[in-house]
């Protein structure tokens with residue numbers, strides 16, 4: 001379990017993390033989401049005792065990380081995959097860590113196998129691809145068989161097969177009863193992986209809830225309508241108080257209507273001899289819910305700086 005309480009971090013006049021409070025529970029995968037610069041890495045670093053909070057604090061397994069002598073047995077983390085000496089081989093890197101943490105050399109071979117690096121173990125890390133470095137970072141996190149695992153943007157640089165492997169691994173680690181906390185700036189990476197979400201923007205908490213609840217809160221749930229008479233239908237729909245937005249997807253012009261059910265829209269079109277090519281209720285897209293809820297907190301928008 002990770003408990004974050006009123007965590008705040010200022011760098012000079014910049015507030016990177018502002019009064020964050022949330023809990024990450026064991027037995028589930030929790031996604032830590034926010035646009036670039038939202039404060040995810042700073043939060044993870046404070047949880048790990050690598051940055052000192054300006055105020056507030058974080059507990060891992062009920063204790064402050066800095067107070068815990070058992071290091072890798074307590075929490076496993078992947079923060080920066082490049083943070084490995086390039087001249088070392090994967091195996092030497094893991095063996096050195098195992099030795100300094102009182103972990104048997106046998107465990108190094110186990111984790112190398114688990115992350116699929118057994119064959120590359122004798123190669124220098126400097127020649128590893130980013131995906132291989134991420135795998136090595138995951139092996140490092142798993143070395144001490146810890147109950148709590150934290151990964152910062154683990155999917156970066158992974159190929160599609162690697163992404164699938166990683167998803168399965170995270171789900172398996174959670175099924176074993178561990179606390180699994182993953183950061184990402186992309187909702188699509190969480191959609192098939194996370195049970196719970198902690199969403200932040202500009203250092204502040206936006207949501208901490210099950211992924212399903214987060215999706216359901218999207219206001220963009222609507223009805224997709226494709227018609228060769230969009231102007232006529234739009235006029236009728238807006239006269240009834242519906243909200244109509246034109247959307248260009250897959251080479252076709254569509255309308256997304258909110259405020260009226262599909263049945264009413266179909267009946268309205270029929271009564272007014274408007275032809276429909278498609279009429280479908282759209283489920284909430286997680287990507288949309290995320291974009292909508294973090295829209296006010298994106299630091300850098302294309303074309304303008306907020």
Ligand SMILES: Nc1ncnc2c1ncn2[C@@H]1O[C@H](COP(=O)(O)OP(=O)(O)OP(=O)(O)O)[C@@H](O)[C@H]1O
Pocket residue numbers: 011014015016034035036037038039040041042043185
């Ligand atoms: N050491 C530092 N000194 C000054 N400002 C910092 C420092 N570290 C982070 N920041 C600022 O704090 C904010 C949060 O940064 P952080 O790296 O935690 O965000 P993030 O959510 O991890 O973003 P990304 O997805 O881009 O990694 C940013 O505006 C960043 O520029």
